[in-house]
Amino acid sequence: MRDTVLLLAMNGLIWGLIIALIALGLSIIFGLLDIINIAHGDFFMVGTVLAWFSLSVTGNFWIGFLVAPLIGFLLGAIIQRLVIQPIHGVAALSIVATFGLSLILQETVRITFGATPRRILAPIGGTVPLFGVDYEIYRLFAAAVAVAALAGFFLFLQRHDRETAIAMGIPARRVYVMTFGIGFALAAFGGAVAAPITTVDFRGGVDVLPFCFMAVIIGGLGNLPGTVAAAVLLSFLEGLIQSVADPTIARISSLVLMSAVLMLRPQGLFGGFTK
Amino acid sequence: MTRRFIEMALAVAGAVFLVTVPWSIPALIDNFWVSVITEILIWSLFAASVNLLFGYVGLLSFGQALYFGFGMYGVALGIDRLGLSFWPAFGLGIAAAMTMALVSGIFAVRLSWHYFAIITVVFSLIFYFLAVSMKPLTGGDDGINFTLPPVFRLDGKAIGLTDPTFQYFFVLAAVSLCFFLMYRLINSPLGKGFLAIRDNNLRASLIGLNVYALRLIAFVMAGFLAGVSGALFAFFGRYASATYMFYQVSGEAVVWTIVGGAGTMFGPLVGTALFIVIREIVSSHWEHHSLIVGLLAILSVIFAPRGIVGLWNGWMARLGERETVKKAPSRLTLRAEP
Numbered sequence: 001m002r003d004t005v006l007l008l009a010m011n012g013l014i015w016g017l018i019i020a021l022i023a024l025g026l027s028i029i030f031g032l033l034d035i036i037n038i039a040h041g042d043f044f045m046v047g048t049v050l051a052w053f054s055l056s057v058t059g060n061f062w063i064g065f066l067v068a069p070l071i072g073f074l075l076g077a078i079i080q081r082l083v084i085q086p087i088h089g090v091a092a093l094s095i096v097a098t099f100g101l102s103l104i105l106q107e108t109v110r111i112t113f114g115a116t117p118r119r120i121l122a123p124i125g126g127t128v129p130l131f132g133v134d135y136e137i138y139r140l141f142a143a144a145v146a147v148a149a150l151a152g153f154f155l156f157l158q159r160h161d162r163e164t165a166i167a168m169g170i171p172a173r174r175v176y177v178m179t180f181g182i183g184f185a186l187a188a189f190g191g192a193v194a195a196p197i198t199t200v201d202f203r204g205g206v207d208v209l210p211f212c213f214m215a216v217i218i219g220g221l222g223n224l225p226g227t228v229a230a231a232v233l234l235s236f237l238e239g240l241i242q243s244v245a246d247p248t249i250a251r252i253s254s255l256v257l258m259s260a261v262l263m264l265r266p267q268g269l270f271g272g273f274t275k
Numbered sequence: 276m277t278r279r280f281i282e283m284a285l286a287v288a289g290a291v292f293l294v295t296v297p298w299s300i301p302a303l304i305d306n307f308w309v310s311v312i313t314e315i316l317i318w319s320l321f322a323a324s325v326n327l328l329f330g331y332v333g334l335l336s337f338g339q340a341l342y343f344g345f346g347m348y349g350v351a352l353g354i355d356r357l358g359l360s361f362w363p364a365f366g367l368g369i370a371a372a373m374t375m376a377l378v379s380g381i382f383a384v385r386l387s388w389h390y391f392a393i394i395t396v397v398f399s400l401i402f403y404f405l406a407v408s409m410k411p412l413t414g415g416d417d418g419i420n421f422t423l424p425p426v427f428r429l430d431g432k433a434i435g436l437t438d439p440t441f442q443y444f445f446v447l448a449a450v451s452l453c454f455f456l457m458y459r460l461i462n463s464p465l466g467k468g469f470l471a472i473r474d475n476n477l478r479a480s481l482i483g484l485n486v487y488a489l490r491l492i493a494f495v496m497a498g499f500l501a502g503v504s505g506a507l508f509a510f511f512g513r514y515a516s517a518t519y520m521f522y523q524v525s526g527e528a529v530v531w532t533i534v535g536g537a538g539t540m541f542g543p544l545v546g547t548a549l550f551i552v553i554r555e556i557v558s559s560h561w562e563h564h565s566l567i568v569g570l571l572a573i574l575s576v577i578f579a580p581r582g583i584v585g586l587w588n589g590w591m592a593r594l595g596e597r598e599t600v601k602k603a604p605s606r607l608t609l610r611a612e613p
Contacts, residue, residue, distance in 0.1 A: 036392075038526065086577040092335065093576040096533045099526055100572030107565040210400055210522060217393045248408040255401045259394060263382055266390045 003133050005243040010130070012239015014139050016232035017146035018194045022208060023215040023231045024153060024224060025186030031222040032179045035084060035094040039102035040212060041205025043184045046105060047072060047191020048200045049113050052120055061123035061196075065145075068192035069185040076184025080177045102205075109202040117201035142193050149189060150228060211235075214258050220268020229270060234258075278591045293447060297440040306439070311555050313443050315548045316450045317507045322531040322543030323457060324500035329529070330538030331461060332493045333473035334384070337525050338395030341379070341402050342372040342498040344520030346505025348406070348413065351515030355421040361435070364424070368506035369499060375402075376498020377491075384490035387476070396522050406517035418516025436510050446507055453503055458540060460496065469493055473538075534575045536582025545583050 026040045037043075050071055051064035083101060087093040122138035129135075191204075198204065215234060219226030234254055241250035261269060292299070300308045321343055328334045349368030353359040359367060379398045386394055406413045413419065425433035426445065436442040460466050468489050471479040480486045509515050518524075527550075528543075535546025550568060557564035579586045 036389075083573050083577075087580065090580065092329070092533055092537070093580055095335075095526075096530050096576045097573050099530050100569040100576075103565045103569030103572070107563050107569065111563055206523065210396060213393060214397070217390065221389065246408070248404050252401055252404050252408075255397050255404070259382070259397050259401075262386065262390055262394050262397070266386060 005240065006131050007133050007135070008239040008243040009236060010133075010135060010239070011139070012236045012242070013232065014143040014146075015194075015197070015239070016235030017143050017150070018190050018197075019208070019211055019215060019235055020228040020231035021146055021149055021190035021193070022187045023212040023219075023227050024150070025183035025190075026212045027216045027219070027222075027224055027227040028179055028186075029183040030216060031224075033084065033176055034089040034091055035098065035180075036091050037183070038095055038098040038209070039105060039205075040098075040183075040187055041207070041209030042102045042105040043072065043076075043187035043205070044191040044194075044208050045109065045202065045205035046075070047188030048195040048198065048204055049109050049191075049202075050188060051192040051195040052113070052118060052200045055120060061120070064192045064195070065189070069189040072188025073181040073185040075188075076181035077177050079184070080180035084180060085173075085176070106202050106205075113200070113202060115202060117199040117204075119199055120196045122196040138196055142197060145193050146190070149186075149193075153186070154225070218258060218261050218269055220270055223268055223270060226268050226270040230268075233269075278595045281591070281594075296447075297443050308555075309439055309443055311551065313439075313446050313511060314508075315544075315551045316446050317504050317511060318528070318531070318551065319544040319547040320450050320453055320504035320507070321501055322528045322535070322547045323454065324497040324504070325525075325528045325532045326537055326539075326543045327457060327460075327497045327500060328493060329532065330542070331466065331469045331473060332490060333476070334490065334493070335388070335392045335529070336395040336494075336497065337392045337522060337529065338379075338397075338399030339497065339501045339528055340520050340522065340524035341395075341399035342376050342501035343505035343508070343524065344399075344402070344406065344515075344517070345372040345375045346502035346507075347509040347515040347519060349502070350506045350509040351419050351421050352412070354424060355419055359424075361424045361426050365506055365510075368509065369502045372502020372505060373495055373498050376495045376502075380491050380494035380498070384487060384494050396525070399520060399522055399525060403517060403520040403522070406520055413517055414515075416516065416518055418514050418518070420514045423510065423513055442511070446511070449503060449507060453500055454540070454544075457496075457500065461540070465489070465492065530572055532582075534572060534579075534582060536584030536586075536588075539582065539584040539588065542582050542584040549583070 022040070022044050025043065026037055029035050029037050029040070047068040050068040051061070054064040054067045055061045079101065083097050084094070087097055122136065124138045124141055126137050127134040128137050128140070130140075211234070212231070215231035216227050218234065219228070219230035237257070238250045238254045241253050245253075296312055297309055300306075300312065321339065324339050324342070325336060328336045328339075346368040349371035350364045353364035353367040357364075357367075379395075383391060383394045383398065407415050409415075423435050423437055425435040426441075427434055434441060436445060461469070468479070468484050471482070471484060472486055472489055476486050479489075505519070508519070531546035531550055532543045533546070534549065535544065536542025550571075553567060553571065554564055557567050561567075575583070581589070
């Protein structure tokens with residue numbers, strides 16, 4: 001009993017760290033551009049697919065860690081110029097535009113990658129004893145990578161973004177393109193890291209999307225560290241509940257919890273609006 | 276050619292078209308398209324429920340599929356489990372949707388904008404997962420099938436929706452009635468209150484409107500529209516399934532509404548018709564029709580940000596301007612007469 005609790009709580013924690021990466025991307029797009037990005041789950045999905053392709057082409061899994069965020073950034077930048085720029089940050093329109101984007105991304109992946117879900121074998125096999133449980137090494141590694149990426153973001157990119165926003169001399173347009181590119185890259189990188197843990201499927205982003213939105217809202221709109229904390233907390237709690245109930249019940253209880261947070265603290269669990 | 280004349284002509288043409296569909300469409304294309312048009316009518320009512328909240332009260336709901344699903348399951352469970360006949364099952368579906376809308380609305384309408392969008396999607400996800408997990412009752416993703424009871428008996432002969440022409444007119448009548456009710460609602464003092472809240476809820480509360488109560492009323496009304504469409508769709512498909520409660524179904528209705536023109540009476544109908552017709556035409560030739568739908572959604576918000584009906588209204592307004600400029604002198608001479 002204690003073992004399963006630990007195992008599922010660990011799984012939840014690690015999944016939460018990966019979700020945090022994705023949700024962070026959503027949060028900066030939301031916070032800086034006022035874009036409600038329905039396609040964000042698909043950005044993650046594209047990351048998993050890019051990881052699968054780079055593995056099958058080069059035979060080396062790790063190349064995906066480089067390819068996914070790079071292509072993600074480029075795609076994000078192009079999408080921002082072609083689709084996001086013309087709608088001038090009108091939130092209602094952004095829903096429709098990104099919904100269209102989501103369809104296009106899913107369908108493109110279905111054409112190129114196929115409709116059958118596939119699995120990627122963990123590049124680091126084996127387990128390691130942890131608190132009396134045999135735990136998969138790759139999951140621990142994925143958690144470490146996610147933490148490193150999060151730390152990197154807060155050390156370098158966030159500061160850069162804030163400075164550019166403050167320094168009015170830099171063209172706002174370029175900041176927007178960068179922000180959207182970085183948002184896509186974060187989600188795609190999360191996808192590449194998560195690919196061996198989850199399945200690679202053209203509908204893989206559908207389940208991730210609501211979860212990311214909840215992390216953004218519960219963490220407080222525009223509060224980036226809050227987003228990360230909320231993602232980890234939510235996923236960890238869900239893992240804990242899963243050890244006593246089936247996954248659907250766990251999902252339902254975390255949703256109920258979320259409603260309570262929304263009702264009682266709509267400004268987010270962690271303080272106010274810090275945009 | 277005044278604006279009024281053009282719009283009257285269009286309305287008459289539209290009405291004539293809708294009334295003659297069961298005969299004109301099989302003659303021009305084939306029977307299949309009658310059922311496509313039936314489906315468009317049902318889904319446009321669903322889009323109208325999004326429009327009532329977003330276009331007229333300023334609340335963007337991403338969870339209308341919940342009430343659609345309750346309408347569906349009310350009908351399906353009423354017939355399949357409780358053995359109800361047609362009308363009680365219809366009533367049960369609508370009542371279930373409205374009750375659910377009331378209960379969730381009590382919480383949801385306290386929030387605005389992003390928070391409202393998120394809480395509606397959270398509520399709908401909760402019940403989606405519940406419906407999926409309660410497989411013995413709901414059939415989960417596979418859903419439950421049922422046999423249609425007759426709508427009424429005439430001289431001992433049962434008349435039901437199994438007759439496609441009767442089904443079409445039944446749906447047309449129900450949907451038209453709902454659109455008419457919505458039209459009356461929007462043009463009533465209550466509807467003016469909705470618009471005041473949409474434009475500025477602080478100002479609305481300062482002139483003495485009870486923002487919370489008005490929003491709740493709108494939410495339950497939207498639940499009614501979604502419930503009717505869900506119930507009709509259950510009758511139309513003879514089944515109910517949890518998949519129709521997923522957030523993507525709600526999202527599609529939001530897209531149809533905005534592309535058609537939010538805040539206009541017929542925008543949702545136009546948007547729904549456009550997307551379903553394209554889906555039907557392209558999907559029979561090309562498997563990857565989603566690409567076209569996606570592209571269309573993007574192009575329409577870039578080139579027609581106020582929706583198709585919004586674009587149309589813009590043209591009509593320009594037409595009207597030109598006429599007033601031309602007519603101005605005659606009015607002056609009229610006034611100058613003793």
